[in-house]
Amino acid sequence: MLTDRQRMILNAIVDDYIRSAEPVGSRSISKRGDVGFSPATIRNEMSDLEELGFLEQPHTSAGRIPSIKGYRYYVDHLVRLGESNVKEITNFRSFFAERMTEIEQVTQQAANILANMTNYTSIALGPESLNHSLKHFQLVPLNADTAVAIVVTNTGHVENKMVSLPEGISMSDLEKTVHILNAKLAGVPMVRLTSKLYTEVGQELSRYVDHYESVLNMLERALPAGEEAEQRVYLGGTTNMLTQPEFKDVDKVKTLLDLLDETPTLSRMLSSAPSGIQVRIGTENEHEAINDCSVITATYAIDGQSLGTIGILGPTRMDYAKVIGLLDIVSKDMAMLLSRWYR
Amino acid sequence: MLTDRQRMILNAIVDDYIRSAEPVGSRSISKRGDVGFSPATIRNEMSDLEELGFLEQPHTSAGRIPSIKGYRYYVDHLVRLGESNVKEITNFRSFFAERMTEIEQVTQQAANILANMTNYTSIALGPESLNHSLKHFQLVPLNADTAVAIVVTNTGHVENKMVSLPEGISMSDLEKTVHILNAKLAGVPMVRLTSKLYTEVGQELSRYVDHYESVLNMLERALPAGEEAEQRVYLGGTTNMLTQPEFKDVDKVKTLLDLLDETPTLSRMLSSAPSGIQVRIGTENEHEAINDCSVITATYAIDGQSLGTIGILGPTRMDYAKVIGLLDIVSKDMAMLLSRWYR
DNA sequence: ATTAGCACTCAACGACAATGAGTGCTAACG
């Protein structure tokens, strides 16, 4: 579709624009050296490239900037993933050498480090706790009518919630209840807890415990309901975008930051990403607020089971080579790191 | 110190400036009606007020704006806390009518609502968990060498942490350990846990459990260490500031948002607030990033014991009357709401 | 096919005048 020379020129323009954030003209390309043609020749090619939709001109007497289509071609065919900064990677690994203990911490840290290394904003989606299974359930009564319900998953994730106890329930009944629940539901996937509660626990409960219906009701409220167990979203470097020249306008900043505050939206955005690395450029993103941003996501997995997603949000003019390389490595590292929890 | 007329004029200027964000001139004051003098007279007074340090002039041919000292006088002597928007308050209360179950949720919600009502940024400091005492301790083994340690306080707050188990410890020893710890430390204030661990639990443990030293060591890591149990900070309306005209400069925005990301700094800032309502105007704040902001904090307490602090961060030109009134009511409501947990 | 040459376009910048909101001062007024 494109001649070699056109590819070279497109590549040069995108590279230059990524560095400078300013429209690049024929002369500066010519001077770079790697395209050995005169400005005039390059101009002709640029004109063609514009006609083909790979370039745009902010106004007649300015240089060219890549269009969405141009970036897309660059990402798909031109970007070379040079040995992504070795120093930074070892840096990343050393951070995690001291074994972190909480899965949440690991994810948050990874997000922070990625944001620091790239100077863009990072968004990480923790492992879906719905894939986990119940390890242990516990009720800690605080006083006569309230208790804390605690759920521990096989991965060490803990959720807790306050529940009000059925009136007049006895301590021993409470203990029996917890015992039965653990006996029957340990090992059950989190998603199926509520349904299994009725099929498995119900009758057993009715045999040993008074008012078993209200107890059952209480238990249902105590267990994390499928929907509300939203995947947690971790953000890193939210303010990094403010250093990018494309965000010198406060209104733009506000719409972006407001989007970043909407956890459910982010969650949906990332969880819809396919496995492996995906690049969504400009208007390829659904949300208008980031129509001049790009989002690169990497989903990591163990044995084909997806564990989580980590993404970088930057201006369309972002350093694709660096970010893709980094995400590739980091996502693989994450999978390794997390494998501890998933044996 | 000031004549009645000067007070009236100062009040009018601050009010006007708070509304308009623009230097206010003698003519506009005169037209307001509540100061029945000609522009010329007002000009003379304004000149005096400037000499006294209550007003400032951006440049010779502009109106006046209040100085820090001017705001201070306004806050201390002039502001009238008119029945702070009844609708908004009932609004606030109805939000909490449906009893929230988690103390964290309550605080976060309060922060969000305050931010919405004021259109400024709110910062809330949760109740210090250090005042709480141990209700229940639990170890849930995940596999042969790791377990989740769970600590429940008397207020229903749950902390959890992963610990690696001493090698080759038996299940029954683990159970004994947990049992002993609960027997000995239930009711002990969180701050004293670690110290009591050695004095109270140590020898008991040595009597019943093998390798009791490594077990003790593990327990110490499992309990929340005093320092790391930082008070949690809840933010609301971080992006609200971006709608304020004083933040049309992205650099300013960045320094502010960066400050808001530093949880420990915020925590220190709020926790140093005295009981009751405090107003810190402009440079009265230590941090340079908010030298043109004001922070109003309210600390709420039950029976003289401070439970937490809630604050509003806005431009110096913020609506003091509204915010102070609101904070006063909200902080009292918070105390009531939380009293449930602290009986 | 490539490139030198040239006319043309247009954002960015600076100079300059016009505008007008606001002041300070002086003199008049009740």
Next chain:
DNA sequence: CGTTAGCACTCATTGTCGTTGAGTGCTAAT
């Protein structure tokens, strides 16, 4: 004597108008 009308003055803001220079597109020469 306190108040106010009048007036000259200041200065940020706005708009106009060349100038500059980076960059293009086209044509003709190589």
